[in-house]
Amino acid sequence: MHPHKIVNPFIIALSFWVFMVLGACKSSSSPDAQSTTIEFPTTATDFGNIPQGQPRTVAFAFKNTGKAPLVIYSTEASCGCTQREYPQQPLEPGKRGEIKVTYDAKEAGHFTKTITVYHNGQNGMDILTITGSVEEPMTAQQ
Structure with missing residues (x-):
């Protein structure tokens, strides 16, 4: 008999036990002490004609309206034409921050772009939206 076949059930049982103990410790803590929320006064902006x-x-x-530090893990834009800047450090309860979104306006026409904000708040994510219309430059012949 190979030694690794004897060890595998033991490792599996030990791993399961550790998982259960850690899970029990985590669930016994107060949910209010661990939860946080993020509040955006507005999640959409219309740039109009640009x-x-x-x-x-x-x-x-945005504001951290929860009881624990707010962490923004990442942001994801619906296209490469939209750049984002967001706080890299945890934001303490009651503190405010901002997410800067820049649209490059290279393509003419109407646009609607979304930015998904991933965080440790109760929802886990929020979606910001920018809209507008990019106008081609006027030429002398028009």
Whole structure:
């Protein structure tokens, strides 16, 4: 008989026991002590008409309305035309922050873009939306 066949059931049982003990410790702590929330006064902005090639930036303000530090893990834009800046450090309860979103305005026409914000708040994520219309520049012949 090979030694690893004897060890495998033991390791599995030990792993299961550790998982259960850690899970029990985690669930016994107060949910209020561990939860946090993020509040955005607004999650959408309409840039209106903007000239082609002239980027526009908006800052989406937010507040940590929970009882634990708020951590923004990452942001994801619906396209590469939208750049994001967000706080890299945890935000203490009651503190405010902002997520800056810049649209490059290279393509003419109407646009709707979304930015998904992943965080440790109760929802786990929020979606910000920017809209507008990029106008082609006027030429002398028009």
